[in-house]
Amino acid sequence: MSLSLDTRRNSFYLLRVKSEGHAIMFEYQRGIHIRDTELWLDSPRRRELCFVSHAHLDHVRRHKTIIASRATSLLSQHRIGKCKVIELDYNRWMSLDAMRLKLLPAGHILGSAQILIEKKGQRLLYSGDFRLRPALTAEPFQTEQADILIMESTYGRPHYRFPSRQVVVNQLLQAISSALSNNLQPVILAYTLGKSQEMIRILTQEKFRVAVTRDIYPLCQIYGQLGVKLGRYVPFDGHLPSDTVLVASPYQRKTRSLRSIPRKRLFFVSGWAIDSRAQYQFGADEVFPISDHADHDELFEYIEQVKPQMVYLTHGFPEFIHSLREKGIEAHPLVPPTQKENS
Numbered sequence: 001m002s003l004s005l006d007t008r009r010n011s012f013y014l015l016r017v018k019s020e021g022h023a024i025m026f027e028y029q030r031g032i033h034i035r036d037t038e039l040w041l042d043s044p045r046r047r048e049l050c051f052v053s054h055a056h057l058d059h060v061r062r063h064k065t066i067i068a069s070r071a072t073s074l075l076s077q078h079r080i081g082k083c084k085v086i087e088l089d090y091n092r093w094m095s096l097d098a099m100r101l102k103l104l105p106a107g108h109i110l111g112s113a114q115i116l117i118e119k120k121g122q123r124l125l126y127s128g129d130f131r132l133r134p135a136l137t138a139e140p141f142q143t144e145q146a147d148i149l150i151m152e153s154t155y156g157r158p159h160y161r162f163p164s165r166q167v168v169v170n171q172l173l174q175a176i177s178s179a180l181s182n183n184l185q186p187v188i189l190a191y192t193l194g195k196s197q198e199m200i201r202i203l204t205q206e207k208f209r210v211a212v213t214r215d216i217y218p219l220c221q222i223y224g225q226l227g228v229k230l231g232r233y234v235p236f237d238g239h240l241p242s243d244t245v246l247v248a249s250p251y252q253r254k255t256r257s258l259r260s261i262p263r264k265r266l267f268f269v270s271g272w273a274i275d276s277r278a279q280y281q282f283g284a285d286e287v288f289p290i291s292d293h294a295d296h297d298e299l300f301e302y303i304e305q306v307k308p309q310m311v312y313l314t315h316g317f318p319e320f321i322h323s324l325r326e327k328g329i330e331a332h333p334l335v336p337p338t339q340k341e342n343s
Contacts (some may be wrong), residue, residue: 002335013329014158015030016087016088017068017071021281022061022247022314023147024122024125025117025120025122025148025150026041026118026124026150027150028043028184028312028334030043030045031043031044031045031047032126032150032334033059034099034117034119034124036072036098036164036276037096037097037098037099038328039051039067039096039097039101039294040063041053041115041126041150042059042126042128043061043063045061046061046063046066047063047064047334048063049063049064049065050063050066050067051064051066051067051068051101051126051208052066052067052068052072052076052204053068053072053106053108053113053114053115053127053128053129054072054106054108054111054112054113054128054129054194054233055071055072055108055109055111055193056129056193057068057080058111058196059129060079060255061080062080062081062083063083063162064083064084065083065084065085065086066084066085066086067088067101067115067308068085068086068087068088068090068111068113069083069087069088069090069103069111069112069113070087070089071110071111071112071222071226071332072111072112072113073085073087073111073112074222074223074225074226075110075111075193075219076089077238077302078218078219078222079193080129080164080339081183086322087102088102088270089103089162090102090103090104090105090113090139090142091103091104092140093125096110098119099117099118099119099120100118100119101115101116101117101118101332102115102116102275103115103116104116104125104142104143104144105138105139105140105141105142106127106128106129106130106131106141107130107133107138107139107140107141108128108130108131108138108194108292108293109133109137109138109193109197109292110138110139110187110194110195110223110226110228111139111226112128112130112138113128114126114127114128114130114143115128116144116146118259120308122147122148123144123145123146123147124146124147124148124149124150124310125143125144125146125148125149125150125297125306126150126151127149127150127151127152127302128152129152129154129292129293130152130293130294130302131291131292131293131294131298131300132294132298132301133165133294133298135198136190136198136201136202136205137194137197137198137223137228137230137291138194138198138292139284140292143302143305144306145219145305145306145307145308146306146307146308147308147309147310148308148309148310148312149303149306149310149311149312150311150312150313150314150334151299151302151303151311151312151313151314152293152313152314152315152316153299153313153314153315153316153320154271154293154294154315154316155271155291155294155295155296155299155316156296156299156317156319156320156323157296157317157319157320158272158296158311159174159274159296159305159324159333160271160295160296161293161295161296162271162274162289162290162291165290168288168289168290169202169290172188172202172269172288172290173202173206174263174269175267175286175288176188176203176245176267179265180242180243180245183242183263184241184245184263184264184265185242185244185246185261185262185263185264185265186245186264186265186266186267187245187246187247187258187264187265187266188203188245188246188247188248188267188269189246189248189249189252189253189266189267189269189282189284190247190248190249190250190268190269191250191270191292192219192249192251192268193219193294194214194292195270195290196212196216196220196247196249196291197216197219197220197223197228198290199247199269199294200212200220200230200231200233200247201229201230201231203231203245204230204231204232204235204254205231208244208245209232209241209243209244209245210231210232210233210234210244210245210246210247211233211234211235211236211240211244211245211246211247212233212236212246212247212248213235213236213246213247213248213249213252213257213258214235214236215249215251215252215319216247216248216249217233217235229343231333233247234290236248238257238260238262239342246258246261250268250282251340253266253283258333265285265286266283266284266285266286267284267285267286267287267288268282268283268284268286268287268288269287269288269290270282270287270289270290270291271289271290271291271292271293271295272289273287273289273290274289296320299320300327303329309330310330310331310332311324311329311330311331312331312333312334313331313332313333313334314334318333321333
């Protein structure tokens with residue numbers, strides 16, 4: 001097998017992998033491209049045809065034609081505008097050129113999908129962002145075996161082992177109840193799409209009164225259209241009753257409307273809460289490690305389920321590649337940067 005990586009231009013990475021003298025299914029050239037087809041996977045640049053794994057803005061572009069799940073289609077078009085979409089149900093094969101493909105639920109947020117591609121006797125699985133642990137507002141994770149795995153490794157350091165989700169949720173609920181009993185206004189800072197809706201559902205299940213900021217509200221309405229019941233919530237109009245919990249995106253933290261809330265207590269919810277300085281980095285009174293991504297151990301569990309011959313890593317820490325190689329797994333990086341948003 002030979003591997004070539006061309007980095008002669010800034011921000012330009014060209015990867016071609018050959019096995020037994022035959023080029024395999026993909027190349028990396030400012031995005032993941034399935035060779036001899038028009039299909040790209042989560043390309044950061046506009047393409048003729050691109051699979052979009054989910055509707056977070058770091059994965060969505062106005063491609064000429066998008067392949068996506070129904071939920072990703074609706075959420076993406078709300079965020080970037082109307083475009084042509086081929087909507088696929090999970091586990092439904094589609095033929096395209098000399099290959100066939102299907103989507104598998106990724107468990108990351110509502111509508112998130114992996115894509116499994118079969119071409120010339122090879123199977124390639126691209127993960128997008130994923131989570132093995134169950135959630136209230138995302139489809140349960142499911143996967144299949146493949147020869148080639150292209151996966152994220154956002155939390156690819158041993159440091160990122162998340163505690164029991166229910167334990168952390170209980171701690172958050174106790175902190176909210178304590179704030180309310182002390183006449184403090186609880187404000188949960190959670191990413192606009194995915195994390196916010198999960199927090200709303202957790203809160204409404206526990207009978208808390210909930211308000212949401214205006215950037216989150218229309219996305220919650222789309223969840224409802226797709227059959228995901230979040231419970232009762234109202235848009236935040238600048239006035240917050242003393243018995244109400246506000247769910248806001250971190251980007252709203254310094255807005256006038258949030259700054260004007262008296263005696264507020266800020267709770268930040270993210271996998272990055274594991275970091276010792278997260279409380280200060282995100283300007284919160286308390287932080288809680290609840291993530292939409294797989295943690296370190298789940299990354300290995302995912303690979304064990306897929307059983308690939310070759311693993312390629314997108315965003316994440318370079319240490320994870322070394323960890324894989326130490327376990328005898330052939331692994332290579334596609335791009336060097338680390339992802340921190342929507343985690």
